[in-house]
Amino acid sequence: MKKLILTLIYTVFWRSFNKIIIGLKYHNHKSLRKKKQFILIANHNSHMDTMAIMSAMPSKYIHRVHPIAASDFFGGTKLNKFLMKYLVNAILIPRKKANSDKDIDPIEVISKLLNKGRSVILYPEGSRGTPGVMSNFKKGIGYLIQKHPEIDVIPVYLDGIYKTLPKGTSIILPYNCNIIFGKKIDFHSLEIDDIVLKSEESIQKLIKRE
Amino acid sequence: MKKIFDFIDLNAEIQWVIVIILIILITATLTFQIWKKVKPSNLVDEMMLRTKSWWGMCFIFLFASLVHPIVTYLGLAFLSFFTLREIYTLLKLRDSDRTVLLACYLSIPFQYYFAFQGWYTMFLIFIPVFLFIIIPFLLVLSGDTTDIISSMCILPTSLMLGVFGISHLGLLISFPEMNTGNISGKALLLFLIFITEANDIMQFICGKIFGKHKILPNVSPNKTWEGFIGGVICSMIIGYFMGFLTPLETLPLILISACIAILGFMGDAIISAVKRDFGVKDMSDVIPGHGGYLDRIDSLSTTSSPFFHLIYFLLLA
Numbered sequence: 001m002k003k004l005i006l007t008l009i010y011t012v013f014w015r016s017f018n019k020i021i022i023g024l025k026y027h028n029h030k031s032l033r034k035k036k037q038f039i040l041i042a043n044h045n046s047h048m049d050t051m052a053i054m055s056a057m058p059s060k061y062i063h064r065v066h067p068i069a070a071s072d073f074f075g076g077t078k079l080n081k082f083l084m085k086y087l088v089n090a091i092l093i094p095r096k097k098a099n100s101d102k103d104i105d106p107i108e109v110i111s112k113l114l115n116k117g118r119s120v121i122l123y124p125e126g127s128r129g130t131p132g133v134m135s136n137f138k139k140g141i142g143y144l145i146q147k148h149p150e151i152d153v154i155p156v157y158l159d160g161i162y163k164t165l166p167k168g169t170s171i172i173l174p175y176n177c178n179i180i181f182g183k184k185i186d187f188h189s190l191e192i193d194d195i196v197l198k199s200e201e202s203i204q205k206l207i208k209r210e
Numbered sequence: 211m212k213k214i215f216d217f218i219d220l221n222a223e224i225q226w227v228i229v230i231i232l233i234i235l236i237t238a239t240l241t242f243q244i245w246k247k248v249k250p251s252n253l254v255d256e257m258m259l260r261t262k263s264w265w266g267m268c269f270i271f272l273f274a275s276l277v278h279p280i281v282t283y284l285g286l287a288f289l290s291f292f293t294l295r296e297i298y299t300l301l302k303l304r305d306s307d308r309t310v311l312l313a314c315y316l317s318i319p320f321q322y323y324f325a326f327q328g329w330y331t332m333f334l335i336f337i338p339v340f341l342f343i344i345i346p347f348l349l350v351l352s353g354d355t356t357d358i359i360s361s362m363c364i365l366p367t368s369l370m371l372g373v374f375g376i377s378h379l380g381l382l383i384s385f386p387e388m389n390t391g392n393i394s395g396k397a398l399l400l401f402l403i404f405i406t407e408a409n410d411i412m413q414f415i416c417g418k419i420f421g422k423h424k425i426l427p428n429v430s431p432n433k434t435w436e437g438f439i440g441g442v443i444c445s446m447i448i449g450y451f452m453g454f455l456t457p458l459e460t461l462p463l464i465l466i467s468a469c470i471a472i473l474g475f476m477g478d479a480i481i482s483a484v485k486r487d488f489g490v491k492d493m494s495d496v497i498p499g500h501g502g503y504l505d506r507i508d509s510l511s512t513t514s515s516p517f518f519h520l521i522y523f524l525l526l527a
Contacts (some may be wrong), residue, residue, distance in 0.1 A: 160299070163299075166305065167307075169305065173298075175298065176295060
């Protein structure tokens, strides 16, 4: 049932809307079809980013792909939580590290999901930041990949999607833009800093190829 | 004129145009195939890519213009929409212009509705009069006055380039007086597009073969006097032979073809200058070998409105 709803929303509605009205071009998204589990990392400037990535997912396993969202921003009301869970398939995490045993550890939450065989979409920048500018990645991504080195990490570059719905505006406008899926990243060293650096570089590479 | 295919419910003239277009496309494809075998070069590869795109464009265009008027209007409206999107993607507008951009997009269905209904006056004044007042006022309402003058100028002009000109193609087939007696709006539409595109191609070919003296050295180095004059002459000849689509006499027919050629050149030059200002070679990469929508319809956006009024003046006034 959940699969059907998500397929209708993303693969049917958002994909055609993005292609025809927004003018979004999908590059290399078919490479995901063969993969069973992956961590997608993308640059983040707009709420449209999640819609663009989710609409590129193969309908076969779209219900097993979870965007990771900040609970302080999206989990305000019960309605919000409900919508995020069922319409976006998102998992809400706190943005701060766990300081005591009572707090939920964000890395732990994602880690559990990955152990269940689910895929996740991550924005390692942590927030939407300045329009069109990629800020430095947070270290959380390093901890996560260090824990799960066997899972494929795929960089995604969102080119110009921020223009369709910039931070602080509420109308979605059409602009020609691109979503580019890269090849999986080979991490040579599993040091936290190296992982963070390598993932940033892989997205930079996608930017230059354009 | 006799129908080629008796069983198809189309005018004899339109059937002839379709056959002519197909013959041209097949000849071009075969020529470039042979040329490539004999002497491969980058130019041939580019020509082949362009011809391939022409096949696609011709089929989409013929399908949209002949199946049903509603399909024609939807097709034209989407063409306008894609063109506007292309322009706005490259323009660096202010964040406060976003609401007004939405209004610009929303003007497309209105304009094409007026064209569909054949409301001549409303159609004519909607963009050049009504929106030229409303859009600056909407910009004022947004409250941000920094650089407001450039937005006030750019947005209405973008509508003139992307919507107003193209929508005259739609008005041709719905305008009541243009579809009476021996005048057929559809045939006129085909004539206009055929001559405009033929002029583009002939200017390109003449420029490649004879081109020496640059006509606009600072804007578009590819445009030459030889190409321009060759294009105008070729258009007059082609116009004369395609005259069966129009009820015009020989002299006005040749003059109108020359006008289309000159206006087409102007449109081409205008968009070239705009692209130079944006710092891009093509508006986008939608049509392989050609560039974006606006790269292809740049000449149409300036020829269609004058063509409509010339025909109106010659036949109906």
